[in-house]
Amino acid sequence: GTARVIHTHLELFVDFDETVxxxxxxxxxxxxxxxxxxxxxxxxxxxxxxxxxxYSSNDKLKYVVKQTPRNIxxxxxxxIQIPQKYRGRFTEFKYKxxxxxxxxxxxxxxxxxxxxxxxxxxxxWLRSDQTSDGxxxxxxxxxxxxxxxxxFPCQDSPSVRFTFTAEISVPNNFNTVIICGRTCxxxxxxxxxxxxxxFEMFPMPSYAMIIMVGSLEHLDLQHNVSLWAEKKYxxxxxxxxxxxHHILTIAKELCDDVREYNICVLxxxxxxxxxxxxxxxxxSSTLLNEDxxxxxxTIAQKVAQxxxxxxxxxxxxxxxxxxxxxxxxxxxxxxYFMYQQNIIPDKMSFLERKTKLKSIKSIxxxxxxxxxxxxxxxxxxxxxxxxxxCLMTKSQGYLLATQWVTTETFNNFAFLLTEIKLYNNNLERxxxxxxxxxxxxxxxxxKLWWLRRMFPLDEQxxxxxLLLLLLYIKNKWLEMIQPALEFVREYCSPMFACxxxxxxxxxxxxxxLAISGFTAIVEKKCKMxxxxxxxxxxxxxxxxxxxxxxxxEESTLHVKTRQ
Numbered sequence: 181g182t183a184r185v186i187h188t189h190l191e192l193f194v195d196f197d198e199t200v201x202x203x204x205x206x207x208x209x210x211x212x213x214x215x216x217x218x219x220x221x222x223x224x225x226x227x228x229x230x231x232x233x234x235y236s237s238n239d240k241l242k243y244v245v246k247q248t249p250r251n252i253x254x255x256x257x258x259x260i261q262i263p264q265k266y267r268g269r270f271t272e273f274k275y276k277x278x279x280x281x282x283x284x285x286x287x288x289x290x291x292x293x294x295x296x297x298x299x300x301x302x303x304x305w306l307r308s309d310q311t312s313d314g315x316x317x318x319x320x321x322x323x324x325x326x327x328x329x330x331x332f333p334c335q336d337s338p339s340v341r342f343t344f345t346a347e348i349s350v351p352n353n354f355n356t357v358i359i360c361g362r363t364c365x366x367x368x369x370x371x372x373x374x375x376x377x378x379f380e381m382f383p384m385p386s387y388a389m390i391i392m393v394g395s396l397e398h399l400d401l402q403h404n405v406s407l408w409a410e411k412k413y414x415x416x417x418x419x420x421x422x423x424x425h426h427i428l429t430i431a432k433e434l435c436d437d438v439r440e441y442n443i444c445v446l447x448x449x450x451x452x453x454x455x456x457x458x459x460x461x462x463x464s465s466t467l468l469n470e471d472x473x474x475x476x477x478t479i480a481q482k483v484a485q486x487x488x489x490x491x492x493x494x495x496x497x498x499x500x501x502x503x504x505x506x507x508x509x510x511x512x513x514x515x516y517f518m519y520q521q522n523i524i525p526d527k528m529s530f531l532e533r534k535t536k537l538k539s540i541k542s543i544x545x546x547x548x549x550x551x552x553x554x555x556x557x558x559x560x561x562x563x564x565x566x567x568x569x570c571l572m573t574k575s576q577g578y579l580l581a582t583q584w585v586t587t588e589t590f591n592n593f594a595f596l597l598t599e600i601k602l603y604n605n606n607l608e609r610x611x612x613x614x615x616x617x618x619x620x621x622x623x624x625x626x627k628l629w630w631l632r633r634m635f636p637l638d639e640q641x642x643x644x645x646l647l648l649l650l651l652y653i654k655n656k657w658l659e660m661i662q663p664a665l666e667f668v669r670e671y672c673s674p675m676f677a678c679x680x681x682x683x684x685x686x687x688x689x690x691x692x693l694a695i696s697g698f699t700a701i702v703e704k705k706c707k708m709x710x711x712x713x714x715x716x717x718x719x720x721x722x723x724x725x726x727x728x729x730x731x732x733e734e735s736t737l738h739v740k741t742r743q
Contacts, residue, residue, distance in 0.1 A: 302330030341383035361460030458490030577611030
């Protein structure tokens with residue numbers, strides 16, 4: 181027989197001082213005859229603080245925590261014994277803050293008291309100084325697939341969907357609590373704590389159980405669409421997402437309506453979060469400076485992914501490519517209708533297809549130009565696949581980058597500078613910079629100096645600034661190492677930090693600067709999150725435990741690298 185969770189009730193206490201979640205999870209379970217146990221997934225939960233009992237009687241239940249090896253790490257789960265005497269037939273659950281009872285068919289309920297671990301990678305705990313406003317700390321759950329089990333014990337599979345109710349206690353100076361994409365409502369003012377509640381009557385998978393607690397500004401973009409962002413970004417976000425109602429209207433015609441939608445703008449140091457939560461999307465604040473086309477394209481993709489992830493049920497995580505396929509199709513249909521309605525100019529459609537060709541090259545390099553095929557370069561493939569060569573070389577950005585690399589005469593140089601200056605579109609500029617960075621030719625500092633004059637770093641989007649800095653580092657312009665490290669300290673998500681440090685570590689001339697710069701970041705407790713620090717430490721082959729609390733000038737003497 182089998183046992184399945186069909187409803188979950190959470191009561192959580194958010195402890196910013198200890199950086200843990202603690203509380204209880206009440207699981208309502210439907211079981212088949214002959215099934216005397218239930219298996220729940222867990223991850224990075226404090227086993228010493230765990231206690232399991234039958235909900236109605238509060239009788240202790242026998243359980244055992246087990247581990248099985250998997251491809252990466254181990255799989256943790258708890259096996260709970262359910263005696264026959266606790267079973268019955270129940271048809272509804274009445275939640276005191278919900279007008280109508282939940283019509284659920286279950287056989288028993290269990291209560292689990294638990295606490296997360298301080299170092300859990302499932303939770304992003306940002307100190308006040310790590311946020312953009314610098315006034316309040318922030319908690320966001322890292323809901324990549326299979327991480328929901330680190331928030332609460334659950335059956336962490338796409339095939340298991342459940343309704344939920346939740347109450348969460350937070351400090352009284354926090355005004356934003358969102359669970360599973362639903363804005364929570366304040367129900368109790370308890371001294372220095374506030375208790376918020378929310379509920380969801382539509383069955384959702386465990387990976388949609390996102391929790392966010394902070395102090396954010398709020399704007400209503402329309403009657404059912406809310407925008408959440410730090411004060412620093414709220415006005416810019418409002419103008420950037422002005423076209424969101426068009427996307428939602430088209431998505432409603434293609435898919436279905438949603439009663440509530442939340443857009444949350446994240447600080448730049450948080451890694452990009454991909455959700456499959458029906459009523460919420462996260463976007464990075466680095467997106468706000470991009471072209472309206474790229475903003476619309478990104479939002480359409482996230483809306484489509486949320487719809488597919490929320491409504492398309494997969495048997496297991498191996499089948500999630502189905503969700504990706506549906507979401508890709510839907511997002512492209514959304515963009516197609518936006519082109520048709522002239523919300524986005526038609527010329528951008530061609531530019532989108534053109535700029536995405538760079539992924540072809542990166543994929544081929546990764547899988548074909550590998551350790552066993554060192555003799556074959558990506559250029560050799562052009563002889564085998566002429567059509568690929570045509571696709572890659574017909575773009576104006578590629579041709580201009582090739583001319584820029586090869587020209588030596590001043591007349592051509594001056595002409596190309598004029599041509600480059602015409603590149604006012606960020607996507608066109610990105611295409612040009614990408615091809616320039618991908619070139620095998622070494623660029624002299626004189627050319628790079630003129631390039632910096634054409635494209636001042638502080639006037640570029642984050643992705644274009646990243647390409648420029650990578651180009652400068654690759655060509656050993658040592659004067660630009662410090663701006664690169666400053667960029668990483670400000671925009672320290674893995675998307676920006678890892679490529680910069682990887683490029684710095686490649687060159688013998690800059691390797692020590694990468695190590696000293698990273699050591700200073702760790703010691704000064706800057707905005708970089710622990711998860712990102714671990715990724716960069718791996719790139720630099722640094723043992724984090726060997727970084728002493730010293731000044732950045734002294735610290736490099738005490739950093740040991742892995743051989």
